[in-house]
Amino acid sequence: MKLKLILLFTVIAILGSCQKKSAKDEMADLMYFGGPIITMEDANLQVEAVLLKKGKILFAGTKADAEKYIDAKTAQVDLEGKTLLPGFIDVHGHLTSRAGMMQAVDLSPDPYGTVNSIPDLQKALKKQLDQLPTSNQQPLIGNGYDDAIMIEHRHPTKEELDAVSSTVPIIVIHASGHASVGNSALLQLVGLSDSSADPEGGHLGRYPKTGKLNGKLEENASFIALLTLMQKVDPTASSTPNDSEDAYTVGADTLQSVALKNLMKAQEEWLSYGQTTICDGRTMGESLGLLKEAADKHLFKADIVYFPDYENVKKDFEQLKPDYMKYKNRLKLAGFKFSDDGSPQGKTAWLTQPYLVPPEGQSPDYKGFPIFTDDVLYTDLKTLFQNNITAQLHVNGDAAIDQAIRVIQQLKDEEIYKPELRVTLIHVQNSRPDHIQKIKDLGLIPSYFSTHTYLWGDWHYSSVFGPERAAFISPAQSALKAGILFTIHHDAPVTPPDLITAVYAAVNRKTRSGRILGPNERISALEALKAITIKGAYQLQEEASKGSIKAGKLADLVILDQNPLTINPAQLRDIKVMETIKEGITVYKRKS
Numbered sequence: 001m002k003l004k005l006i007l008l009f010t011v012i013a014i015l016g017s018c019q020k021k022s023a024k025d026e027m028a029d030l031m032y033f034g035g036p037i038i039t040m041e042d043a044n045l046q047v048e049a050v051l052l053k054k055g056k057i058l059f060a061g062t063k064a065d066a067e068k069y070i071d072a073k074t075a076q077v078d079l080e081g082k083t084l085l086p087g088f089i090d091v092h093g094h095l096t097s098r099a100g101m102m103q104a105v106d107l108s109p110d111p112y113g114t115v116n117s118i119p120d121l122q123k124a125l126k127k128q129l130d131q132l133p134t135s136n137q138q139p140l141i142g143n144g145y146d147d148a149i150m151i152e153h154r155h156p157t158k159e160e161l162d163a164v165s166s167t168v169p170i171i172v173i174h175a176s177g178h179a180s181v182g183n184s185a186l187l188q189l190v191g192l193s194d195s196s197a198d199p200e201g202g203h204l205g206r207y208p209k210t211g212k213l214n215g216k217l218e219e220n221a222s223f224i225a226l227l228t229l230m231q232k233v234d235p236t237a238s239s240t241p242n243d244s245e246d247a248y249t250v251g252a253d254t255l256q257s258v259a260l261k262n263l264m265k266a267q268e269e270w271l272s273y274g275q276t277t278i279c280d281g282r283t284m285g286e287s288l289g290l291l292k293e294a295a296d297k298h299l300f301k302a303d304i305v306y307f308p309d310y311e312n313v314k315k316d317f318e319q320l321k322p323d324y325m326k327y328k329n330r331l332k333l334a335g336f337k338f339s340d341d342g343s344p345q346g347k348t349a350w351l352t353q354p355y356l357v358p359p360e361g362q363s364p365d366y367k368g369f370p371i372f373t374d375d376v377l378y379t380d381l382k383t384l385f386q387n388n389i390t391a392q393l394h395v396n397g398d399a400a401i402d403q404a405i406r407v408i409q410q411l412k413d414e415e416i417y418k419p420e421l422r423v424t425l426i427h428v429q430n431s432r433p434d435h436i437q438k439i440k441d442l443g444l445i446p447s448y449f450s451t452h453t454y455l456w457g458d459w460h461y462s463s464v465f466g467p468e469r470a471a472f473i474s475p476a477q478s479a480l481k482a483g484i485l486f487t488i489h490h491d492a493p494v495t496p497p498d499l500i501t502a503v504y505a506a507v508n509r510k511t512r513s514g515r516i517l518g519p520n521e522r523i524s525a526l527e528a529l530k531a532i533t534i535k536g537a538y539q540l541q542e543e544a545s546k547g548s549i550k551a552g553k554l555a556d557l558v559i560l561d562q563n564p565l566t567i568n569p570a571q572l573r574d575i576k577v578m579e580t581i582k583e584g585i586t587v588y589k590r591k592s
Contacts, residue, residue: 029051029052029053029054029070029071029073029074029075030051030052030074030075030076030077030555030584031049031050031051031052031066031067031069031070031074031075031076031077032049032050032052032077032079032084032557033048033049033050033063033066033076033077033078033079034077034078034079034080034081035078035079035080035081035082035083035084036083036084036563036565036566037049037050037060037079037083037084037085037549038083038084038085038529038549038563038564038565039060039086039548039549039550040085040086040529040530040533040534040547040548040549041534041548041549041550044060044061045526047060047061047062047549048061048062048063048066049061049062049063049065049066049067050066050084050549050557051066051069051070051074052555052584053069053584054584055554055555055583055584055585056552056553056554056555056583056584057549057550057551057552057553057554057555058551059551060549060550060551079559082559082560082561082562082578083559083560083561083562083563083564084549084557084558084559084560085529085533085549085557085558085559085560086533086534086546086547086548086549086556086557086558087274087275087276087277087533087546087556087557087558087580087581087582088273088274088275088276088499088532088533088536088558089275089276089277089532089533089536089537089540089546089547090270090275090277090278090279090489090490090492090497090499090536091279091424091447091487091489091532091536091539091540092279092281092392092424092426092447092489092490092491093270093278093279093280093281093489093490093491093492093497094177094279094280094281094282094491094492094493095263095266095267095270095278095279095280095304095492096263096266096280096283096287096290096291097177097280097282097493098266098269098492098493098497099259099262099263099265099266100262101141101143101173101493102262102265102266103258103262104141104142104143104173105124105125105128105140105141105142105143106124106142106143106144107121107124107142107143107144107145107172108144108145108146108175109144109145109146109149109150109175110149111512112495112496113144115144115145115150116149116150116151117150117151117152118150118152118156118160120150121142121145121150121156121160121172122156122160122161122163122164124142125140125142125161125164125165125170125172126164128140129164129165129168138168138169139168139169139170139171139186139189139229140165140168140169140170140171141171141172141173142170142171142172142173143172143173143493144173144175144493145172145173145174145175146174146175146345147174147346148175148345148346148456148459148463148464149455149456149459153459153463154360155174155179155181155205155216155360156172156181156215157181157214157215157216158181158182158183158184158187158213158214158215159184159215161181161182161183161186161215162183162184162185164183165183165185166183166184166185167185168185169182169183169185169186169188169189169229170182170183170185170186171183171186171225171226171229173222174343174346175345175346175494176342176343176345176346176348176494177343177493177494178218178219178222178342178343178346178348179216179217179218179219179222179342179343179346179348180216180217180222180225180226181205181215181216181217182215182217182225183215184215186215186225186229187213187215189229190225190228190229191228192204192213192225193213194211194212194213196213198221199220199221199224200220201219201220201369201370201371201372202217202218202219202220202221202222202223202224203217203218203219203221203348203369204216204217204218204221205217205218205360205361206361207361208360208361214361218342218346218348219342219348219369219371220371259290260294260299263294264299267300267301267302268588269496269497270302270492270497271301271302271580271587271588272577272580272588272590273496273497273498273499273500273577274499274500274558274560274577274580274588275302275497275499275580276302276303276546276556276557276558276580276581276582276587277302277303277304277305277536277537277540277542277546277556278302278303278304278305278497279304279305279306279307279334279489280304280305280306280307281306281307281337281392281426281491282307282308282309282337282339282394283306283307283308283309283337284308284309284312284313285312288306288308288313291304291306291331292331294331295328295329295330295331296329298329300329300330300331301330301582301587302330302582302587303327303330303332303582304330304331304332305332305333305334305540306331306332306333306334307334307335307336307337307391307392308320308333308336308337309336309337309338309339310336310337310338310380310384310391311338311380313336314380317383320333321387321389324387324389325541334390334540334541335384335389335390335391335392336384336389336390336391336392337391337392337393337394338372338377338380338381338391338392338393338394339371339394340370340371340372340377340393340394340395340400340403340404341368341369341370341371341394341395341396341397341399341400342368342369342371342396342397343396344396344397344429344430344452344456344460344464344465344473345452345456345459345460345464347359347366347368347464348368348369349368349396349397349400349429349430350367350368350369350370350396350397350399350400350403351367351368351397351398351399351430352367352397352398352399352402353367353398353469354366354367355367355368355463355464355465356462356463356464356465356466357462357463357464367397367399368397368399370399370400370403372403374403374406374407377403377404377407378407378410378411381407381408381411381417382411382416385411385416385417385418385421386416388421389421390421390422390423390424390541391421391423391424392423392424392426392447393423393424393425393426394426394427395425395426395427395428396427396428396429396430397429397430398430398431398432398435401425401428401430401431401432401435404425404444405435405438405439405442405444408423408442408444409438409442412442417442419442419443419444420443422443422445422538422539422541423444423445424444424445424446424447424487424539425439425444425445425446425447426447426449426489427447427448427449427491428446428447428448428474429449429452429473429474430465430469430473431446431472431473431474431475432472433472433475433478436475436478436479436482436484437482439479439484440482440483440484445484445485445486445487445538445539446479446484446486446487447486447487447488447489447539448474448475448476448479448486448487448488448489448506448531449474449488449489449490449491449494449502450474450476450488450502450503450505450506450528451490451491451495451498451501451502451505452473452474452505453473453474453505453506453509453510453511453517453518454501454504454505454508454510454511454512455495455505455512457470457473457509457510457511457512457515457517458511458512458513458515460473460517461511461515461517470517470518471517471518471520471521472518472521473517473518474506474521475518475521476488476506476521476523476527476528476531477520477521477522477523478521480523480527485535485538485539486531486535487531487532487535487536487539488502488503488506488528488531488532489502490502499532500572500573500575500577501573502528502532503525503528503529503531503532503564503572504569504572504573506522506523506527506528506531507522507523507524507525507528507569507572508522508569508570508572509521509522510570525564525565525567525569525572526565529564529565533547533548534547534548535547554583555581555583555584556581556582556583557580557581558577558579558580558581559577559578559579559580559581560575560576560577560578561575561576561578562574562575562576576590577590578590
C-alpha cells in the first residue's frame with residue numbers, strides 16, 4: 001500500500017477510472033423486451049419495449065410499435081422476466097475516497113464486515129502487521145470501525161492500539177469519516193501531545209480525569225493529523241503486503257499506477273450497484289488534477305460529477321469556474337461542497353438539543369459543534385451564487401440545518417440566491433418538522449441518507465437522539481407531502497455504494513433490531529426509485545438527458561433480477577443488479 005494514497009480517504013481523494021476506449025463504434029441498435037420496463041415517466045410508467053440507437057433511447061412503448069423501428073442490424077434482447085429501469089444516479093458519494101482506502105485494513109462491522117468489537121479490530125490490525133516485514137515502520141491504516149455497532153459502543157483508545165504495536169504508527173478511521181483514533185506512535189509522529197490545543201473546528205479526545213490524550217481525533221483534528229502524517233512519511237514506502245499485485249489492464253493499456261488501479265476498482269464497484277452517473281462529493285487537493293488526468297486519458301466508463309471542497313480550493317476558484325457544468329470526457333464540475341458539521345452516529349453533528357447520551361468525556365449539555373461561522377458560510381456561498389454556481393451543504397444536525405437555512409435566506413433576501421441553482425442539503429438527518437416549510441420556501445433540495453434508519457436507527461433511538469428525534473430522521477414522506485423534490489444517496493464509502501439498500505430503508509424504515517423508526521415517514525418503492533433516478537437527474541441539472549426511459553434521453557439503464565414495484569417491500573434489499581448499461585453499452589454484468 002502506498003500510504004499517501006491510502007490517506008486520501010478523508011484528506012485528498014484520488015483519481016478515477018474506467019476505460020480508455022470511447023466505444024462509439026461498438027454501439028449496437030438494441031431492443032429490450034420480455035420483462036417489466038419501468039420508465040419513471042408518470043404518463044407512461046411501464047412499457048413493453050424500449051429501442052436504443054447510437055447510445056440514446058429511440059422509442060419506449062408497446063412491442064408492436066417498437067418493431068416498426070427495427071431492421072436487420074437491431075439486436076433483440078429478451079429480458080426473460082428481469083426488470084429494466086433507468087440507470088441509478090449517485091447524487092452524493094465519494095468515489096475517490098473509496099479508491100484511496102482500497103488497501104486499508106477493512107474494519108467494517110456487520111452487515112458489510114466482521115469487526116464487531118474492539119478485540120475484532122485489534123485482531124484485524126495484528127493480522128495485517130504479521131504479514132509485513134519486521135522492519136516496517138510505515139503507518140498502518142484501518143478504515144470503517146463503528147462504535148455504534150461494535151458491542152462496546154465506544155471508540156478504541158490509543159492504549160488499545162498500542163497493544164497491537166507500540167512502534168508502528170497506527171490510525172483507524174471511523175465509518176463516518178469524521179473521526180479517527182491514533183496510537184501513541186502515531187500521535188507522536190504528527191506532533192500531538194497532552195499539551196496540544198484543539199484546532200478550530202475539531203477536538204482532541206482526552207481522558208476526563210487526567211486530561212491526557214486518549215487517541216481520538218474529531219473533525220479537523222483528524223483532518224489535520226492526516227495532512228501532517230502525509231508530510232512526514234515516505235509516500236513510496238509500502239505498509240501492506242499486496243503492493244506487488246499485477247498491474248491493472250484497461251483495453252490495450254496496462255496501468256501501473258496504484259491510484260488509477262484503485263479508482264478503477266472503485267468505479268467497478270459503483271457500476272456493480274447499477275449507477276451510471278457517479279459522484280465525488282468532496283474532491284480535494286491532488287485528486288482534482290488526477291481526475292482531470294483520468295478524463296484526458298478517456299478512462300471513465302460512467303459519467304463522473306465532482307464537487308470540490310470549497311474551502312480547500314477557494315484560491316483556485318477562478319481557474320475552476322470555466323469547467324462548471326461542462327462534461328469533458330465524462331467528467332463534470334457540478335458545484336462545490338461545504339461540510340458544515342459532523343456525523344450523528346459519530347456524535348460530532350451540530351445539534352440544538354443535547355445528545356441523548358453524550359460521548360465519553362463530554363458534559364450532559366454537549367451538542368456537537370459547527371465547522372463554519374455564519375460569516376464564512378455567507379461569504380463563500382455569496383461568491384458561488386453571484387457566479388450562478390450551485391453547492392452541496394453537508395448538514396446533519398438541526399443546528400447545522402438552521403445555519404444553512406439562515407444564511408441562504410439572507411442571500412435570497414439580498415436577491416443573490418435563486419432557487420434555480422438547485423442547492424442541495426446533504427444528509428439532513430436531524431431535521432425538525434419546522435424545517436420542511438422553510439426548505440420548500442427556499443427551493444432547496446434535501447438529499448436524504450436513508451440507510452441511516454437501517455444501519456444506525458437503533459443507535460439513534462437509544463443513544464444519539466432518543467425516540468422522538470430519531471423518528472424524524474430522513475423525513476421523506478413529510479417532504480413528499482409538502483411538494484419538495486428530494487433525492488436519496490448512499491454516501492459511500494460510509495456504506496458501500498448501495499442505493500438498493502437506501503431504497504429498502506426509505507420504504508421500510510426498519511432498524512437492524514426490527515424496530516420501525518418513524519412509520520409515518522415511509523414512502524413507496526416508486527417514490528424511492530424516483531429519488532435515485534429522475535429526481536437525481538434533476539438535482540444534478542441533467543433531467544433533459546437522464547433519469548427516465550424516454551425517447552431522446554441517454555440509454556443509461558440497469559437490469560434487476562426482480563421488480564421492485566411488485567416484490568414484498570421487506571425483500572427489496574435482496575434485489576440484485578444483473579447488468580448496468582451506459583449509453584447502450586454494457587459496463588457491468590453479473591457473473592452467473
